[in-house]
Amino acid sequence: MINNKTIEKFREIETPFYYYDLxxxxxxxxxxxxxxxxxxxxxxxxxxxxxxxxxxxxxxxxxxxxxxxxxxxxxxxxxxxxxxxxxxxxxxxxxxxxxxxxxxxxxxxxxxxxxxxxxxxxxxxxxxxxxxxxxxxxxxxxxxxxxxxxxxxxxxxxxxxxxxxxxxxxxxxxxxxxxxxxxxxxxxxxxxxxxxxxxxxxxxxxxxxxxxxxxxxxxxxxxxxxxxxxxxxxxxxxxxxxxxxxxxxxxxxxxxxxxxxxxxxxxxxGQCGSLISRVLFIKNGSNTLFAIIDAGMTDLIRPALYQAHHKIENLTSAGNIYRYDVVGPVCESSDTFAKHIELPETRRGDIIAIRSAGAYGEAMASRYNLRDLPPSVFSDDL
Ligand SMILES: Cc1ncc(COP(=O)(O)O)c(C=O)c1O
The missing domain is CATH 3.20.20.10 (Alanine racemase)
Known part of the structure; x- marks a missing residue:
């Protein structure tokens, strides 16, 4: 569980980053x-x-x-x-x-x-x-x-x-x-x-x-x-x-x-790490809503590589439930974290947690598109 105090701290930190609950x-x-x-x-x-x-x-x-x-x-x-x-x-x-x-x-x-x-x-x-x-x-x-x-x-x-x-x-x-x-x-x-x-x-x-x-x-x-x-x-x-x-x-x-x-x-x-990201844009697709976040497959490649499932949470909204495709900014269609998942109404600036990302997450990060490597934030320091 990422508690409210931690979420408040996240608001002050540039995304994306890996958060480790020590x-x-x-x-x-x-x-x-x-x-x-x-x-x-x-x-x-x-x-x-x-x-x-x-x-x-x-x-x-x-x-x-x-x-x-x-x-x-x-x-x-x-x-x-x-x-x-x-x-x-x-x-x-x-x-x-x-x-x-x-x-x-x-x-x-x-x-x-x-x-x-x-x-x-x-x-x-x-x-x-x-x-x-x-x-x-x-x-x-x-x-x-x-x-x-x-x-x-x-x-x-x-x-x-x-x-x-x-x-x-x-x-x-x-x-x-x-x-x-x-x-x-x-x-x-x-x-x-x-x-x-x-x-x-x-x-x-x-x-x-x-x-x-x-x-x-x-x-x-x-x-x-x-x-x-x-x-x-x-x-x-x-x-x-x-x-x-x-x-x-x-x-x-x-x-x-x-x-x-x-x-x-x-x-x-695995379970102690989450990839924390912000929503950049919400975009209408022909039959879906895209939540485009600032984390991409360069930060967490498991969904693109292994069709891996990670639970995704919107930490800053409690609105009505809608379905979204949660996608990253990289120019590859495989840069998709989840399809048709239910999230509370999601807006630009909302903070998203991609959970269970401690293993084979940060370790597999790349600089494709010359993106920055994701930094890490530790619970002990917040
Ligand atoms: C030889 C070897 N040992 C241990 C591991 C760790 O596996 P896991 O992270 O699934 O526990 C791996 C990962 O693939 C491996 O190749």
Whole structure:
């Protein structure tokens, strides 16, 4: 809920901007910390969801690790206080430069997606006289039932090592002297709301555990990735981490000495952020009313990219209800935040909140049309 006092403050601030309710973030982090401590799981926050330095600092203060997909993310995480010894590095296309820099920092683990990548890491580690810890990102062929662009663990995905390639990888590993295999890694997609999907992942992991054990390969970590979804229709509802942790507890068979790792992004940061915008113009279309706002797809690309739904609120009107298409100013028809949604009568100057925008919002902002990047405003400062 964005309260009236906050709305009054918004009136004085130039739009568009991202607003982060840090109380919401802290209460989410409290729950994740409690659940992870109770279960003995290790959390690596997925920095790609939101790499705002102040957000990273708050998250690192909870003692979590970080999941990064580029050297720049690793550097940002370290700067914000995450320990390199708790940073994992994922990505299907890691560059030599990024791998080299990550090796210098002795990060915890490279989540590897192909044999060729492992060979390159071995060569680069050898140059630095280091041993790189790796986990194999395995494609478990599980349909995540989410948008196809954020489905990452099915047969046609570019991500992960196919199970039919595992034998070859395992055979090759002993000759790679600067590599130490420590675990398995998975990430089957994002914004997953069907818990049965995670149950299927657990079953697949248990099968793979048997496969590795039968070859006397001892794995210390099982990393289930991220993907736990949020309720975009109810932005004031926190994700039910208790359910997620208890499902993992119940369905993954960890072996003695193994630790479960996870990489939540959206579920940690999604609900605490809103994109705040002003209405520029109201325009009649042939069969709709357009509310043209000063935020665009450059500030929040998710609706244009994934047809994503965000709840939109007019914070400054309580008039009669009308239907609007809420659109941005960018010269692309996909620069549309919502179609035919009900809002109280909306006028030029009204303040609009696009809710649940904390994850993959600011982090994906661009300067297309040479628009300014959206600044961030924090509840603690108002
Ligand atoms: C490897 C990996 N881990 C974790 C995440 C975080 O996912 P989410 O934000 O859905 O929790 C992603 C995001 O796509 C990812 O690619």
């Amino acid at each position: 109380d919401v973030l802290r209460s989410t982090l409290d729950v994740v910390k409690k659940e992870s401590e109770n279960s003995g799981y290790k959390v690596h926050y997925a920095v790609k969801a939101n790499s705002n330095p102040r957000i990273l600092k708050i998250i690192s203060s909870y003692g979590f690790g970080a999941d990064c997909v580029s050297w720049n993310e690793i550097a940002a995480a370290i700067k914000a206080g995450f320990s390199p010894s708790e940073i994992v590095f994922a990505g299907v296309g890691k560059t030599d430069k990024d791998i080299g820099a990550a090796l210098k920092e002795d990060i915890f683990c490279f989540n590897c997606e192909s044999l060729q990548e492992i060979e390159v890491i071995d060569q680069l580690a050898s140059k630095q006289k280091k041993t790189a810890r790796i986990a194999l990102r395995i494609n478990p062929y599980i349909e995540a039932h989410t948008h196809k662009y954020i489905t990452t663990g099915i047969e046609e995905s570019k991500f992960g090592i196919n199970t039919w390639e595992l034998e070859e990888v395992i055979k090759r590993l002993p000759s790679l002297k600067n590599i130490r295999l420590i675990g398995m890694h998975f990430h089957i997609g994002s914004q997953i709301t069907r818990m049965s999907v995670f149950k299927s992942l657990c079953a697949r992991i248990n099968e793979l555990q048997i496969w590795f054990s039968s070859r006397s390969i001892d794995l210390k970590i099982i990393n289930v990735g991220g993907g736990f979804g949020i309720d975009y229709e109810n932005p004031d509802k926190s994700p039910l981490f208790e359910d997620y942790f208890s499902l993992l507890n119940e369905f993954i068979d960890l072996l003695p000495g193994q630790t479960l790792h996870m990489e939540p992004g959206r579920s940690i940061i």
